[in-house]
Amino acid sequence: MNDAINLVDLIKDFGNDESCRRYIEALRWRKGIICPRCEKPATAIANRSQYDCDACHYQFSATSGTIFHDTHLPLTKWFLATYLLCESKKGMSACQIQRTLGISYKTAWYLCHRIRAAMLEVAPEKLDGTVEIDETYVAGKKRRWRAKGDVSVVIGIRQRNGDLRLIRAKDAKSKTVQEIIKANVGGHVEVILTDESAIYPYALDKMQKGLHKTINHTREYAHGDVHTNTVESAFSLLKRGIMGTWHKVSAKHLPAYLDEMCFRFNNRKNQFLFRDTLTRLILSPNLEYKDLTAKVQDAA
Numbered sequence: 001m002n003d004a005i006n007l008v009d010l011i012k013d014f015g016n017d018e019s020c021r022r023y024i025e026a027l028r029w030r031k032g033i034i035c036p037r038c039e040k041p042a043t044a045i046a047n048r049s050q051y052d053c054d055a056c057h058y059q060f061s062a063t064s065g066t067i068f069h070d071t072h073l074p075l076t077k078w079f080l081a082t083y084l085l086c087e088s089k090k091g092m093s094a095c096q097i098q099r100t101l102g103i104s105y106k107t108a109w110y111l112c113h114r115i116r117a118a119m120l121e122v123a124p125e126k127l128d129g130t131v132e133i134d135e136t137y138v139a140g141k142k143r144r145w146r147a148k149g150d151v152s153v154v155i156g157i158r159q160r161n162g163d164l165r166l167i168r169a170k171d172a173k174s175k176t177v178q179e180i181i182k183a184n185v186g187g188h189v190e191v192i193l194t195d196e197s198a199i200y201p202y203a204l205d206k207m208q209k210g211l212h213k214t215i216n217h218t219r220e221y222a223h224g225d226v227h228t229n230t231v232e233s234a235f236s237l238l239k240r241g242i243m244g245t246w247h248k249v250s251a252k253h254l255p256a257y258l259d260e261m262c263f264r265f266n267n268r269k270n271q272f273l274f275r276d277t278l279t280r281l282i283l284s285p286n287l288e289y290k291d292l293t294a295k296v297q298d299a300a
């Protein structure tokens with residue numbers, strides 16, 4: 001269970017639903033099978049993939065009460081899709097998952113969104129040390145992409161040799177950016193690097209202003225250690241993902257794609273990413289299809 005996995009191993013080890021089920025059981029109940037209703041120990045029922053609670057006699061399976069329950073999709077396909085989304089650096093589109101797994105587009109789209117939702121960091125740590133901040137613009141789904149409402153602002157914050165945050169902002173005004181910096185940069189920050197954009201002197205607080213260094217991009221890209229190249233390289237990965245993989249991303253779903261990107265990026269050295277993502281899926285609440293497709297009045 002603690003070995004890094006490649007596609008060949010995945011197909012060999014999880015080629016049928018029974019082996020997937022056993023793995024879910026092992027990840028879900030590391031200290032023995034527990035009843036999901038009363039949390040008391042349970043016993044396996046012979047010749048069935050079910051358990052019987054020793055206390056309340058509720059009968060359940062390894063997938064009961066998880067995102068995998070009640071889906072008509074075989075567990076082998078859930079496992080494959082999770083693996084593919086973890087492994088592909090720039091992400092994988094629903095179209096690609098549809099073709100690779102031989103499922104309908106709607107199923108693939110819903111599947112990708114549920115895996116993506118499990119990748120969401122609920123309470124990410126604040127960034128410290130040397131932090132680069134920059135903003136970029138991402139064209140939305142409509143064809144008239146130059147029209148004002150179709151472009152989303154994305155603020156990127158990257159700790160050198162550390163984590164990345166990509167946050168969709170409702171605009172690029174100082175006040176908006178200030179809120180984002182406040183929520184993502186910690187009190188132990190040592191240096192804050194940005195370009196000479198007029199946003200940042202107003203978006204930083206007094207303490208942060210004292211640590212602020214800027215690079216004039218009209219003159220040079222780096223002045224010694226003063227540059228924003230590492231956050232910019234994350235932006236270029238994001239743009240390649242959006243243009244090359246997803247083609248266009250609606251403003252509504254952009255935050256979910258940004259989280260997916262950050263999750264993969266921040267776990268780039270985690271060789272157990274597949275196992276860890278699967279564990280998150282087991283523990284995460286189901287994302288209803290109707291909630292995903294609900295119209296948003298205001299995309300901001």
Ligand SMILES: [Zn+2]
Nearest residue numbers: 035038053056
């Ligand atoms: Zn029970």
